[in-house]
Amino acid sequence: MQPLWEQVTIVGVGLIGGSLGMALRKKGLAKSVVGVDVKEKILDTAVEMEAIDRGIVDLQAGVAEADLVVLATPICTSVRILTEIAPYLKKGCVVTDVGSTKNLIVETAARIMPEETVFVGGHPMAGSEQAGINGADLYLFENAVYILTVMPGTPEEPVQKLKQTLNSIGARVLEMNPVQHDFLVAGISHLPHIVAAALVNTVGRLHKDYPDILGLAAGGFRDTTRIASGHPLMWRDICTTNKEQILEVLKIFKETLNEMEAMIDDCDEEGIEAEFNRAREIRRGIPARMKGYLPVLYEIIIYVPDRPGVIAGIASLLGEAGINISDIEIMRVKEGEGGSIRLGFGSAEDQEKALTLFRENNIKAKIKL
Incomplete structure (x- = not known):
């Protein structure tokens, strides 16, 4: 070119x-x-x-x-x-x-x-x-x-x-236009980062009285709050330069939380179920394979035996094929039997290559949806 x-x-x-x-x-x-x-x-x-x-x-x-x-x-x-x-x-x-x-x-x-x-x-x-x-x-x-x-x-x-x-x-x-941009990203990017930081800091407060809580905060909690590791200086500037729009979406968010709090307080089983159903349906409409502001990982779950060197072997297998691991998490392990490992890749292409490679080597694997 x-x-x-x-x-x-x-x-x-x-x-x-x-x-x-x-x-x-x-x-x-x-x-x-x-x-x-x-x-x-x-x-x-x-x-x-x-x-x-x-x-x-x-x-x-x-x-x-x-x-x-x-x-x-x-x-x-x-x-x-x-x-x-x-x-x-x-x-x-x-x-x-x-x-x-x-x-x-x-x-x-x-x-x-x-x-x-x-x-x-x-x-x-x-x-x-x-x-x-x-x-x-x-x-x-x-x-x-x-x-x-x-x-x-x-x-x-x-x-x-x-x-x-x-x-x-x-x-x-x-x-x-700039006004539309700043309001939309306040909702889809800035609010999630603020909420993720608040979730982590809430667990941090609980940690004072419950020292074991961080050890239990792996898996879903870790995934949900991954974006809380963003650069503090950058997020300071975002919050101060997009103040009005962020406050507006925070107001809507707090109203939603208050509604859910009231349902829980009233033991409104039907309302609680409806709220979670609505969230699930809305989320299904979000494009799954196009990058937005939040980092995307293309994930695979593999099932491996409990023996020394198994993770090193997986890493070597992928490395020899030129496939880079972006993230890794040991999800569940039963001593003497084995467990599951979550692997994250930077592209759908690497995910597909890894899945094929695992199956060729008789490693049980599936795409994490």
């Missing part, structure tokens, strides 16, 4: 910035990918991981010759950086960001962007539990929804060029 950009500068070479750099370089979408970060060690790692061609700590120098600037830092930091770099952007430069809220940065860009430059808000709905450059993944954006918030009056050509870039790395691009 012919490069679409002479120079792409990524400010903030962490999980998102590093993954984007890898994808851009792999697809040949830019002649040069430059990384800007405050830590030279991060930049050195990014070069080693082939996420960028070169790194620089000088922000002004890093953006001066860029055709595309990607702000891949926490939201409030991106707003500050946008203000700092605006005077140094060259004619025709396109600036985008990857923040989870859009109103603040879009409004800021409308005020400060120089003439003959363009800002397009961006939000890749993809993530990982492992933050930082070491979590960067070439395929992070594959089949992921990538929302663009385009300001009225923005020229069509740079928007289409950015869309082509994102489509080329496997993303599914949607356009949305």
Whole structure:
């Protein structure tokens, strides 16, 4: 593919910035990918991981010759950086960001962007539990929804060029206005993270009086609260920059909880059952194989005998076939007999390969739905 950009500068070479750099370089979408970060060690790692061609700590120098600037830092930091770099952007430069809220940065860009430059808000709905450059993944954006918030009056050509870039790395691009975006993600992304954090902290309080509770909090509880391991700085910025929308969905959530609390208090068996049935039906309508903001794992349950080295053997079998394990959990074990293990994979393709491999090796396995 012919490069679409002479120079792409990524400010903030962490999980998102590093993954984007890898994808851009792999697809040949830019002649040069430059990384800007405050830590030279991060930049050195990014070069080693082939996420960028070169790194620089000088922000002004890093953006001066860029055709595309990607702000891949926490939201409030991106707003500050946008203000700092605006005077140094060259004619025709396109600036985008990857923040989870859009109103603040879009409004800021409308005020400060120089003439003959363009800002397009961006939000890749993809993530990982492992933050930082070491979590960067070439395929992070594959089949992921990538929302663009385009300001009225923005020229069509740079928007289409950015869309082509994102489509080329496997993303599914949607356009949305910033207000609509911020309310929707408050419900489907921000609320779940807040609730997950509250669930974990609730168990943390119970732990003071019931020390064994954390040992029992594996399995379903661990899966339900997996997203609570998100970066605290990022979530601080999300909560403060999307305050009104988050408070609105929290109000609706609390009303729902209050209704369920009343049903439980009244021993309303019919109402309780109906509420869980409604939740099950709504959940069935959620696409199962398209990435949203919450990290997706493609899971398999295997059944193995209780003997030394069995897990190492499974790992070796997958490793020799070039299949990477993204997550692993020992679910149930009966001494002397065996048990079940949950394996998580980063793609449906790896899941299918692993399932075939297990069956070829007479290992009982099934897809976890």
